[in-house]
Amino acid sequence: MADRVLVTLDGVVRDADQPLLCADDLAALRGDGAFETILVRGGRARIVDMHLARLSKSAEALDLPAPDLAAWRSVIDTAAEEWGEEAEGAMRVVYSRGREGGGDPTGYVLIGPVQDRVRAVRTDGVSVMTMPRGQSVDLGQIAPWQLVGAKTLSYATNMAALRFAARYGADDVIFVSSEGRVLEGPRSTVVIARDKSLITPPASQGVLAGTTQRALFQVAEDKGYSCEYAPLFPADLITADGVWLLSSVTLAARVHTIDGLELPEPENSGAIPSLVDLAVESVT
Ligand code: PLP
Structure with a gap:
């Protein structure tokens, strides 16, 4: 079982140990974007409708383009399947304004283990x-x-x-x-x-x-x-x-x-x- 799963909004499963963001991504420069944290249990992300509804609200407040919910749902499902049923996971859904110079927003889903502290x-x-x-x-x-x-x-x-x-x-x-x-x-x-x-x-x-x-x-x-x-x-x-x-x-x-x-x-x-x-x- 992987200890991290990373899937970008285009549906591509990536190596979570390789760099992903450009240095001028506004997530890194200004924390300019929205996120959700979702529980993965039994190979399935939980309460996804409510999380996606809140992601849409956050995007609206930030004047970001409305998230493509079908695309997000599919990426969330792909990542949860890749993660598997064995262990619980903590999924981060990240949607930033993208690069400082313009272009599309950045979107990805990252799953990691649930910490012992939790x-x-x-x-x-x-x-x-x-x-x-x-x-x-x-x-x-x-x-x-x-x-x-x-x-x-x-x-x-x-x-x-x-x-x-x-x-x-x-x-x-x-x-x-x-x-x-x-x-x-x-x-x-x-x-x-x-x-x-x-x-x-x-x-x-x-x-x-x-x-x-x-x-x-x-x-x-x-x-x-x-x-x-x-x-x-x-x-x-x-x-x-x-x-x-x-x-x-x-x-x-x-x-x-x-x-x-x-x-x-x-x-x-x-x-x-x-x-x-x-x-x-x-x-x-
Ligand atoms: N309030 C704040 C400030 C939070 O960051 C969170 C979750 O991260 C919550 C409340 C609880 O929200 P949820 O139950 O959707 O995780």
């Missing part, structure tokens, strides 16, 4: 630090050029936030708006459980619409949960029955500690991960 977090959960994002919940409305809600290639500040938290011994981060509302993690959606309710902050408050959370809500509604988009405050995290960070490859990571305060383990702490597993099995 597997550990699924079972052991995470400690998080709440941190200001330095933005209001209305940033998206008042400054559309900030591309709030688009999944752009510019993730340097998200990664810096994670390194900052690591220096203080925390595994992950929950960003808080300037009004003190809970936003999201640098690479995850925050969902809390209260009795049979699941609650997440609305995308209109400046968070990325998470595919894992949406797929979870679809499945959970059918299982009798009430699922809500509502503003949350850090105090809600402390008083919730459970707090989860959801994302496509990690799936569900239970938050066991917030700002040094240990949260009690929910009574049925396996329920949410099982629903997320069901969601990646059944939602397209």
Whole structure:
């Protein structure tokens, strides 16, 4: 089994150890493009419709040509097949503005192994630090050029936030708006459980619409949960029955500690991960 699979948007399977981008690709020069990260399980990419819908939204926000969804779907399938059924993979779908001098956008799909750290977090959960994002919940409305809600290639500040938290011994981060509302993690959606309710902050408050959370809500509604988009405050995290960070490859990571305060383990702490597993099995 290959440990990396690379397929370009023209459908060609490439050697992932050979260089691919031109030095003046705007992905490299400016982080100017969009991406998706998709779980590959059992030789199949998961929740692809939702990921492609979000890629289209991100491309629109960036004034990139609308992605050719049939071509992307075919490349995603080719790459997942090449990867095989044996191991889970983390697929990156990358769509950049292309070379500085003009020409077509750059598009490719890269699959690599799911890191051990990710597997550990699924079972052991995470400690998080709440941190200001330095933005209001209305940033998206008042400054559309900030591309709030688009999944752009510019993730340097998200990664810096994670390194900052690591220096203080925390595994992950929950960003808080300037009004003190809970936003999201640098690479995850925050969902809390209260009795049979699941609650997440609305995308209109400046968070990325998470595919894992949406797929979870679809499945959970059918299982009798009430699922809500509502503003949350850090105090809600402390008083919730459970707090989860959801994302496509990690799936569900239970938050066991917030700002040094240990949260009690929910009574049925396996329920949410099982629903997320069901969601990646059944939602397209
Ligand atoms: N919010 C941010 C900022 C993210 O980067 C991600 C995923 O990478 C998410 C939320 C969760 O989205 P998804 O469940 O589609 O992976």
